[in-house]
Amino acid sequence: MSMREWITHLIKLLFPPQVLLPDIVGIDIGLTVGAIAIMVYLTVRHRWGWLWREWLTTVDHKKIGIMYLIAALVMLFRGGVDALMIRTQLIGPRAHFMGAQQYDEVFTTHGTVMIFFMAMPMVFALFNAAVPLMIGARDVAFPRLNAISFWIFAFGAILLNISFSIGGSPSAGWMSYPPYSELAYNPGVGENYFLLSLQVAGIGTIATGINFLVTVLRMRAPGMSLSKMPIFAWSALITSSLVLFAFPPLTVALGLTMLDRLFGASFFTVAHQGMPMMYVNLFWIFGHPEVYILIMPAFGIFSEVVPVFSRKALFGYEAMVGSLLAISFLSYGVWVHHFFEMGAGPGVNVFFGLSTMLIAIPTGVKMFNWLFTMWGGRIRLTVPMLWQLAFIPTFVVGGATGVMLAAVPADYQYHNSYFMIAHFHNVIVGGTVFGVLSGMYYWWPKMFGWKLNQRQATWAFAFFVAGFWVTFMPQYFLGLEGMTRRMATYPAGLGWTSLNWWSTMGSYLMAVGFLIMVYNIIWSRLHPDWDTTGDPWDGRTLEWSLPSPAPEYNFARIPHVRSRDEWWAMKREGRTDDVKISADSVQPIHVPRNSAMPIMLAAAFFVGSIGMVFSWFWMAILGGLGVVAALAYGSFADYSELTIDAAHVLKTEAAMGRVDS
Amino acid sequence: MASGRQRLMKGLGLAVVGLSIAGCGSDYVVLHPAGPVAQSELHLIVLSTVIVGVVILLVWVLWAYVLLRFRDIPGNQAPYLPNWRHHRVLEILVFALPVVALIAIGIPTVRKTYALDHVPSHHPLVIDVTSLDYKWVFEYPRQHIATVNYFYMPVGRPVLFQLTANSPLTAFWVPNLGGMEYAMPNRVLPLWLEATRHGVFLGRNSNFNGIDFWRMTFEAHAVSELDFHAWVHRIQVTKPPMTHRDWRRLLHRSVTAPAAFSGYPANTFPERATQFTVKGLHYIPTREP
Ligand code: HEM
Ligand SMILES: [Cu+2]
Numbered sequence: 001m002s003m004r005e006w007i008t009h010l011i012k013l014l015f016p017p018q019v020l021l022p023d024i025v026g027i028d029i030g031l032t033v034g035a036i037a038i039m040v041y042l043t044v045r046h047r048w049g050w051l052w053r054e055w056l057t058t059v060d061h062k063k064i065g066i067m068y069l070i071a072a073l074v075m076l077f078r079g080g081v082d083a084l085m086i087r088t089q090l091i092g093p094r095a096h097f098m099g100a101q102q103y104d105e106v107f108t109t110h111g112t113v114m115i116f117f118m119a120m121p122m123v124f125a126l127f128n129a130a131v132p133l134m135i136g137a138r139d140v141a142f143p144r145l146n147a148i149s150f151w152i153f154a155f156g157a158i159l160l161n162i163s164f165s166i167g168g169s170p171s172a173g174w175m176s177y178p179p180y181s182e183l184a185y186n187p188g189v190g191e192n193y194f195l196l197s198l199q200v201a202g203i204g205t206i207a208t209g210i211n212f213l214v215t216v217l218r219m220r221a222p223g224m225s226l227s228k229m230p231i232f233a234w235s236a237l238i239t240s241s242l243v244l245f246a247f248p249p250l251t252v253a254l255g256l257t258m259l260d261r262l263f264g265a266s267f268f269t270v271a272h273q274g275m276p277m278m279y280v281n282l283f284w285i286f287g288h289p290e291v292y293i294l295i296m297p298a299f300g301i302f303s304e305v306v307p308v309f310s311r312k313a314l315f316g317y318e319a320m321v322g323s324l325l326a327i328s329f330l331s332y333g334v335w336v337h338h339f340f341e342m343g344a345g346p347g348v349n350v351f352f353g354l355s356t357m358l359i360a361i362p363t364g365v366k367m368f369n370w371l372f373t374m375w376g377g378r379i380r381l382t383v384p385m386l387w388q389l390a391f392i393p394t395f396v397v398g399g400a401t402g403v404m405l406a407a408v409p410a411d412y413q414y415h416n417s418y419f420m421i422a423h424f425h426n427v428i429v430g431g432t433v434f435g436v437l438s439g440m441y442y443w444w445p446k447m448f449g450w451k452l453n454q455r456q457a458t459w460a461f462a463f464f465v466a467g468f469w470v471t472f473m474p475q476y477f478l479g480l481e482g483m484t485r486r487m488a489t490y491p492a493g494l495g496w497t498s499l500n501w502w503s504t505m506g507s508y509l510m511a512v513g514f515l516i517m518v519y520n521i522i523w524s525r526l527h528p529d530w531d532t533t534g535d536p537w538d539g540r541t542l543e544w545s546l547p548s549p550a551p552e553y554n555f556a557r558i559p560h561v562r563s564r565d566e567w568w569a570m571k572r573e574g575r576t577d578d579v580k581i582s583a584d585s586v587q588p589i590h591v592p593r594n595s596a597m598p599i600m601l602a603a604a605f606f607v608g609s610i611g612m613v614f615s616w617f618w619m620a621i622l623g624g625l626g627v628v629a630a631l632a633y634g635s636f637a638d639y640s641e642l643t644i645d646a647a648h649v650l651k652t653e654a655a656m657g658r659v660d661s
Numbered sequence: 662m663a664s665g666r667q668r669l670m671k672g673l674g675l676a677v678v679g680l681s682i683a684g685c686g687s688d689y690v691v692l693h694p695a696g697p698v699a700q701s702e703l704h705l706i707v708l709s710t711v712i713v714g715v716v717i718l719l720v721w722v723l724w725a726y727v728l729l730r731f732r733d734i735p736g737n738q739a740p741y742l743p744n745w746r747h748h749r750v751l752e753i754l755v756f757a758l759p760v761v762a763l764i765a766i767g768i769p770t771v772r773k774t775y776a777l778d779h780v781p782s783h784h785p786l787v788i789d790v791t792s793l794d795y796k797w798v799f800e801y802p803r804q805h806i807a808t809v810n811y812f813y814m815p816v817g818r819p820v821l822f823q824l825t826a827n828s829p830l831t832a833f834w835v836p837n838l839g840g841m842e843y844a845m846p847n848r849v850l851p852l853w854l855e856a857t858r859h860g861v862f863l864g865r866n867s868n869f870n871g872i873d874f875w876r877m878t879f880e881a882h883a884v885s886e887l888d889f890h891a892w893v894h895r896i897q898v899t900k901p902p903m904t905h906r907d908w909r910r911l912l913h914r915s916v917t918a919p920a921a922f923s924g925y926p927a928n929t930f931p932e933r934a935t936q937f938t939v940k941g942l943h944y945i946p947t948r949e950p
Binding site: 100101104172173177178179180185270273274275276277310311312313314315316317319339341342343345346349350353354357358360361363364365367368369371372374375376377378379380381389392393396397400401403404406407408409410411412413415416417477479480481482484485486487488489490494495496 | 686688689690691692699701702703705706709710713714716717720721723724727728731732733737739740741742743744745746747748751752755756758759760762763766767769770771773774775777778827829830832834836839840841842843845846847848850851863865866867868869870871872873874875
């Protein structure tokens with residue numbers, strides 16, 4: 001091939017027609033200008049070194065939590081814009097806001113981004129921000145692995161997100177069922193982006209799972225037996241164990257699809273008797289536990305928020321823990337409910353229908369226990385509590401429609417329809433999103449040291465929740481009217497028009513809510529309301545015994561835990577001085593040293609993935625070698641800890657008034 | 662006992678169906694069954710809605726009550742019980758409540774799932790369905806005719822659809838007649854439906870398979886036995902048979918207008934690796950080399 005032909009070929013590969021739509025080019029230009037502006041700012045202000053030292057190479061779980069949070073909010077924005085595009089397209093019959101190809105790309109990106117790059121990192125943000133503090137640990141078990149997890153996730157997210165401007169977006173849906181996702185039906189690199197980005201991000205997720213599993217099991221403060229552990233830590237433990245067993249099947253499913261697409265295998269193809277059903281099974285053996293990976297942290301958050309803002313101990317702690325365990329156990333045995341219509345026969349369908357219904361029992365127990373926790377309490381309508389209060393009546397509807405879907409013959413009529421779409425948005429938005437937003441507002445002062453303005457946050461809440469109901473309730477009825485998911489547009493005359501119009505209006509309300517939230521964050525940063533006490537909500541667990549934000553080493557003195565809700569007990573029993581140090585007892589503290597290896601490793605993964613996406617195998621090999629090199633460097637480098645000497649600790653603590661005289 | 666319960670369920674079903682028909686227009690295709698399968702599924706939908714509706718209401722009422730009564734406002738007289746963590750009876754009750762609700766939904770679920778798996782006739786009308794990219798091909802092996810994107814069925818006679826695909830996964834759905842079943846390459850799956858009233862019912866593919874997915878619809882015409890035979894005869898005498906060229910044209914990725922053929926090449930609905938046979942009234946999956 002001549003040089004010229006080669007360049008033409010390259011340009012066609014990188015910029016196929018679907019990435020040259022005017023709106024996409026417009027966004028490309030906007031993003032480029034934005035990136036340049038940020039770089040200029042960093043250069044002019046001499047902030048590159050700061051960025052590198054304080055953030056890019058940090059291994060501090062608190063900072064990693066903040067980075068996860070920022071990434072998740074950016075992805076919420078991206079997925080939200082996709083959602084608005086979808087809803088705008090569906091506002092009326094025969095709409096031409098987008099072509100069908102672009103519509104397919106948008107709903108695929110929306111689902112993938114929201115599940116893997118918004119909800120998951122949001123959960124990990126809160127794990128990182130809160131779990132080590134609430135169990136009295138100085139960091140997670142493997143701080144550098146934690147940074148690796150974050151950077152691998154971040155580069156995975158970047159990989160998926162650049163697809164729309166370079167090479168083309170995936171368009172086979174977030175489940176990406178073969179054979180449609182195979183080369184025969186889905187040429188182009190979009191699907192490769194999907195496979196590689198999830199594969200890479202998945203490695204980070206599994207590592208996070210291992211990390212928090214060990215952290216919660218091994219790093220608790222003395223005296224904190226499992227039965228004295230806050231429920232959020234329990235949920236982190238159980239979620240992590242789910243991650244550990246749920247993600248490998250996904251890895252296999254994605255890997256086999258990749259072999260089909262890149263190396264001509266036929267695991268799931270139509271030709272050569274491939275078995276698409278195998279993918280469907282593997283995907284949902286991952287997929288169903290995954291939805292519980294998303295909801296359990298929300299359950300954990302609410303179990304922290306309700307007692308604090310009801311000024312009352314959690315009702316039925318043992319039942320709460322037991323139901324989390326029961327749900328995690330059951331969630332491995334229900335995956336077939338995602339395809340009752342694939343001919344498994346009545347015996348199998350009935351088994352999985354009933355096992356699915358069983359999940360409603362522990363879930364129901366939890367709902368009532370939260371209500372009983374509020375019963376006899378004193379409910380304060382703070383923003384975290386508002387989200388919780390919106391969650392209960394919303395989530396009960398989502399859980400109830402889940403049971404309706406589990407009634408097998410009824411599901412024959414609901415499956416793939418907007419009824420099912422309404423169900424899972426009802427549980428994911430009304431459960432997970434309400435939950436992580438509650439957690440975000442709850443731990444924000446601890447993460448940043450300043451509080452978010454409550455009045456603005458209440459408005460954001462009101463718009464978002466109202467928008468949620470207006471968006472998703474009509475969709476149940478659309479399902480009963482026979483509207484199926486993923487329709488690029490629909491004809492008039494089927495009775496779908498007005499419900500769709502309402503649903504679109506609701507999504508705009510949610511968008512307004514999100515914008516107010518962003519305004520709320522920026523405004524509160526510019527007019528900070530500093531949290532000087534470290535305990536702005538009158539909290540119950542150990543993180544509130546620390547100043548906000550916590551110092552690098554978290555606890556100058558590791559507390560000795562005697563009861564559940566230890567900080568509450570300390571306050572009641574007048575033992576709050578227990579958290580202070582005295583000048584003669586202060587010890588030097590070891591903290592892990594920053595490392596450039598995680599971001600290098602992730603960058604190597606990124607390079608290798610790009611090579612795989614475009615089948616430039618020399619580049620894939622280069623990336624692979626980079627990964628090996630980074631790992632080798634990481635293993636042999638002198639990864640010593642940094643010692644913060646006693647005098648420095650004393651000074652820091654004294655400045656916060658935490659030294660006993 | 663059983664008949665009493667059945668009568669109760671029927672009465673309940675009828676009442677709610679009546680209400681929903683009065684309340685919702687015929688656009689609510691799932692709520693307007695035109696045959697026993699959809700009818701049976703609708704009963705379960707109604708029953709489960711009522712049961713979970715009771716639970717939802719209970720939670721909402723409790724929620725509203727707690728929220729009104731236990732607010733942190735000065736002078737609130739409600740009892741304050743900061744250490745109330747356990748109540749044996751309550752904890753058993755909240756466990757029992759979902760259990761009872763689920764038994765009430767679970768039993769009819771099991772019964773109906775098995776019931777719907779039996780074709781209620783030894784002589785159903787058989788239609789072989791193949792989904793191609795963005796069109797449906799219906800072949801009548803006994804009548805030896807084929808249609809594209811529409812089919813006729815006699816009222817009052819069960820129809821056994823044998824579904825396969827020469828395309829990515831699709832799902833065959835005529836909500837008025839009953840729930841859906843996938844059509845998959847390399848497999849044949851059974852689905853029986855029956856119409857008990859005349860009409861033209863819209864069917865569609867419910868599983869995304871590409872850019873013209875949303876246009877992949879078809880019409881199910883339910884007509885009297887007499888009209889059905891007349892229609893079959895008309896096709897047999899007036900339409901040309903499907904040639905291999907016609908078939909290859911159908912395989913193109915495109916949306917096509919409805920069409921009919923008197924006859925079709927045998928290999929258009931070939932034996933699949935995984936089949937099923939109907940033995941008695943049951944579907945029996947079989948594997949062939
Ligand atoms: C009482 C609890 C629940 C039950 C009984 C239940 C039941 C079901 C069933 C039977 C389906 C399959 C419907 C179909 O495809 O025809 C389904 C779909 C789904 N559920 Fe649930 N569910 C429950 C809670 C949840 C929760 C807590 C989440 C996530 C936070 C969730 C997320 C989803 C998602 C994402 C799908 C659809 C995925 C897709 O096809 O794209 N569900 N649920
Ligand atoms: Cu599931």
